[in-house]
Amino acid sequence: xxxxxxxxxxxxxxxxxxxxxxxxxxxxxxxxxxxxxxxxxxxxxxxxxxxxxxxxxxxxxxxxxxxxxxxxxxxxxxxxxxxxxxxxxxxxxxxxxxxxxxxxxxxxxxxxxxxxxxxxxxxxxxxxxxxxxxxxxxxxxxxxxxxxxxxxxxxxxxxxxxxxxxxxxxxxxxxxxxxxxxxxxxxxxxxxxxxxxxxxxxxxxxxxxxxxxxxxxxxxxxxxxxxxxxx
Numbered sequence: 001x002x003x004x005x006x007x008x009x010x011x012x013x014x015x016x017x018x019x020x021x022x023x024x025x026x027x028x029x030x031x032x033x034x035x036x037x038x039x040x041x042x043x044x045x046x047x048x049x050x051x052x053x054x055x056x057x058x059x060x061x062x063x064x065x066x067x068x069x070x071x072x073x074x075x076x077x078x079x080x081x082x083x084x085x086x087x088x089x090x091x092x093x094x095x096x097x098x099x100x101x102x103x104x105x106x107x108x109x110x111x112x113x114x115x116x117x118x119x120x121x122x123x124x125x126x127x128x129x130x131x132x133x134x135x136x137x138x139x140x141x142x143x144x145x146x147x148x149x150x151x152x153x154x155x156x157x158x159x160x161x162x163x164x165x166x167x168x169x170x171x172x173x174x175x176x177x178x179x180x181x182x183x184x185x186x187x188x189x190x191x192x193x194x195x196x197x198x199x200x201x202x203x204x205x206x207x208x209x210x211x212x213x214x215x216x217x218x219x220x221x222x223x224x225x226x227x228x229x230x231x
Contacts, residue, residue, distance in 0.1 A: 105221070139156075148197065152186040
């Protein structure tokens, strides 16, 4: 669709990733459950003395009712107070949603990972022939039958419309990378496959490349951004 732009590929700084990064670089220039504690307490009221037999019958009925209530979790659910849960707003007026398990790990963007738009042609000049071979994250992973390069594209109409608008206003390369930033799973997969694609074009040792594939595909924090201390 559009012309690809040369993208710089960032490298990790951890010692454990140096070997893998060197191999990649060789192929690319920069490559509790809540229980209600409040129960309706019965107020004691003065009652006139009744016949011993009547009083005994009432005591038996009351005792059976209390036993039955104890056998039902939380007593009478129709009168059980509702759980308050988290306060909707904190003191600053912002929504307080409690702990939602949100990932706060700094991530590299698609642009920082060096992801490229596939353009219209293979490196040898023939047109790409894309085949969908896997569906995930609201889209499909496509592989060119000729050059084996991968690209991920959305399948939902609203996502496809958003991608089209981004490409129109900021260009094909930037628009695609910006769109991928909203789809982490797709972003990471495309980054891995494109890194391996570049490495494979330069590596001749099949065993080394196989080890690289295993290392890259098993890495769960591929897009993690390395934060340096003491700046």
